[in-house]
Amino acid sequence: MSYVKPAELATRIIDAGESKVFMSTRDTLIRAFMAGAILALAAAFAVTISVKTGEPLVGALLFPVGFCMLHLLGFDLLTAVFTLVPLAWLDKRPGVTLRPMLRNWGLVFLGNLAGALTVAVFMAIYFTYGFSVEPDAVGQAIGQIGEGRTVGYADHGAAGMLTLFIRGVMCNWMVSTGVVGAMMSDSLPGKVIAMWMPITVFFYLGFEHSIVNMFLFPSGLMLGGDFTIVDYLLWNEIPTVIGNLVGGLAFVGLVIYATHGKTGPTRKRPGDLVSVDQTPVPTTA
Template sequence: MSYVNPQEFATKMIDAGESKIFMSTKDTLIRAYMAGAILALAAAFAVTVAVNTGDFLVGALLFPVGFCMLYLLGFDLLTGVFTLCPLALLDKRPGVTVGGVLRNWGLVFVGNFAGAMTVAVFMAIIFTTGFSTEPNAVGQKIGVIGESRTVGYQAAGAAGMLTLFVRAVMCNWMVSTGVVAAMMSTSVSGKVIAMWMPILVFFYLGFEHSIVNMFLFPSGLMLGGQFTWMDYILWNELPTVIGNLVGGLTFVGAMIYATHYKTSPKRNAGYEKAPAAAPAE
């Protein structure tokens, strides 16, 4: 059977978090860089499909291809390590410390941002023919996305910040579910199917993903979006990172740890069945 039961993949989650905490700086940065770049390419692909077809659902249906590729290649997203690494700390694995978790998060953030920025520059060059023309239809769309999800939130004040935060929480609830779902199967096809479903939900519903936004917003700035770097950082990236952390750790990592790894005794665990009656002579 390719299906892995919840008790088994709960242990795999903790083992994965521990492994990432102790990974070398070089490997952590390379894997994070590639994850950021691949996810950025998937975002550019999805927006291109949506613009060319006029149907956002088609773009959302195809976006998970990037997530599946980076997971199968063993690369790391900040949203995933937000969920997995603290579990090793919670389980008191030897040598795991708060500093080790924060180190991993910091390195993965840097690597993801560098990868996403690389693709942002490359795609901006493509969308403007080397910055020699106005952005094409896809480039213009990316600029508008950046505006609506920075100054758009800012215009709504506290209500906009609350909406941004909740969208970020919901995002990593789904994305981390995809990370965990991939551990439910030992086959490539099973992993892909399990990952595809929650990633599709997050993208189509317009939730806020810190690494996708590392591509969309810097790219939007290069393509003439009417917002600033400070708008992007204060009214999207930082609140999104915090929301992603809360969503993944609370609604995925902690829940699975609490019920599948630290399973409570059954309500009738102390009940002893009466001995069977002796057979009649």
């Protein structure tokens, strides 16, 4: 399988961020909608597997199928553009300024939200036969997830908010590693393997992903979860979005940019001679 070296990887990441900024509004919204919808279906799939098998690890191992599909189809998640687009801005690519970057983030957010909400409604209908019966075991589990990861955090006050934020940071550390990992290979198997590993880690450890939560929590409300929209926004979605931004940018994007995109000067090797202009001159045998 092909392998892209880190220096070239850094250039690919910056190029990808630049391309997102100049994408049309129509294409940005369509691609974001589909990304949110596919990731929501993957979350429903993983929860269903976890409930029916009684083994969360199996659900986590299979959840990345949705992430891989949406990425290979060229659809966009907010967590990905949080990492990619700022690097094009830092690299001073022509036309990439703060306003277009924020525009891209806003459009992707709206598209992801619309896609995730659409699947949330579809799955709520699916779990309840059109709201004519009580939700099945999977539907009840989704409602409990929403309750535990909103009022559950609120019960711990500031400590709960800190935990929520850190889970958001660690989530996009892993998810963005999957995003850039897909660029490390030009082969389909290589891309899938590079994405699958960190996405499994994020899902099994219960980190907070803003787009997955756009499905889980609205769906949970429709399925009888004992929490409110305000609980969801204040004690999950808003802190999670901020944590995702910090995690993806600080621990993936900026790290790769700093050490592979803008490498520091090479240190002088022992035994090198130095010319008058301080240029190292390699010694010869």
